[in-house]
């Protein structure tokens with residue numbers, strides 16, 4: 199059983215976001231597996247770096263769509279993104295100092311918990327906003343809603 203599972207209820211119906219979220223869970227599973235299997239520090243560093251890059255990529259992608267769709271809760275959502283970005287960066291720095299402590303089970307569970315919690319509370323709220331305002335948004339910006347509907 200994977201460390202972080204994608205359940206049917208995880209789909210938001212926004213293709214780009216669902217793809218990113220699956221990819222983030224896959225990277226988290228990869229990191230967990232690398233820790234469990236006792237892989238080298240070099241392998242762990244590579245996977246952690248990939249997770250760090252993808253988290254930033256995904257948040258930027260979400261925030262661009264929030265702006266294009268005039269999402270009213272842009273700021274609080276963005277603040278949550280910054281918190282995770284800072285947490286991942288802190289883990290990465292701790293890893294450089296002490297690899298084994300930095301990537302403990304506790305840290306991985308924190309990341310998994312954060313991703314699920316953010317997904318359910320924040321990303322789902324945006325999906326609901328998009329769905330409720332689809333008609334208006336299509337009039338304002340057909341490219342944004344077309345992308346969002348993919």
Ligand SMILES: [Fe+2]
Nearest residue numbers: 219256260321
């Ligand atoms: Fe997300």
Ligand SMILES: [Fe+2]
Nearest residue numbers: 260316320321
């Ligand atoms: Fe988000």
